[in-house]
Amino acid sequence: MPKKKDFILIGVLLVIALVGLAVTRLLQHQSGASVTITVCGEVYGTYPLNQSREIEISDDKGYNKVVIENGSVHMEDADCPDQYCVQHAAIHSSHETIICLPHELVVEITGGEVSDVDVITQ
Numbered sequence: 123m124p125k126k127k128d129f130i131l132i133g134v135l136l137v138i139a140l141v142g143l144a145v146t147r148l149l150q151h152q153s154g155a156s157v158t159i160t161v162c163g164e165v166y167g168t169y170p171l172n173q174s175r176e177i178e179i180s181d182d183k184g185y186n187k188v189v190i191e192n193g194s195v196h197m198e199d200a201d202c203p204d205q206y207c208v209q210h211a212a213i214h215s216s217h218e219t220i221i222c223l224p225h226e227l228v229v230e231i232t233g234g235e236v237s238d239v240d241v242i243t244q
């Protein structure tokens with residue numbers, strides 16, 4: 123019964139591969155996620171999502187205060203006229219963004235490996 127054995131082997135390998143992939147993704151999501159702040163199309167800074175901190179950005183266009191807290195990010199303060207970014211709910215999942223249009227500022231959550239590739243291509 124060589125064929126049946128082959129199918130079992132392939133099945134087992136497939137399960138191992140899928141579990142491995144799932145675990146890798148999970149680990150990336152939990153430990154590799156970071157916050158990338160872009161101002162006027164230029165990366166201002168990248169910060170780990172799991173470390174609380176306050177980032178104040180002040181330039182010609184205005185002032186923004188981004189706060190990373192308990193694994194999520196929100197705009198604590200800004201002097202833009204519309205205040206959309208301040209009213210935006212906190213973000214915590216990969217590829218979610220908070221955009222401050224008047225200041226051309228983007229706060230984005232990036233996954234570990236994905237953000238590395240982004241940095242290289244930029």
Ligand SMILES: [Zn+2]
Nearest residue numbers: 200202207222
């Ligand atoms: Zn704003």
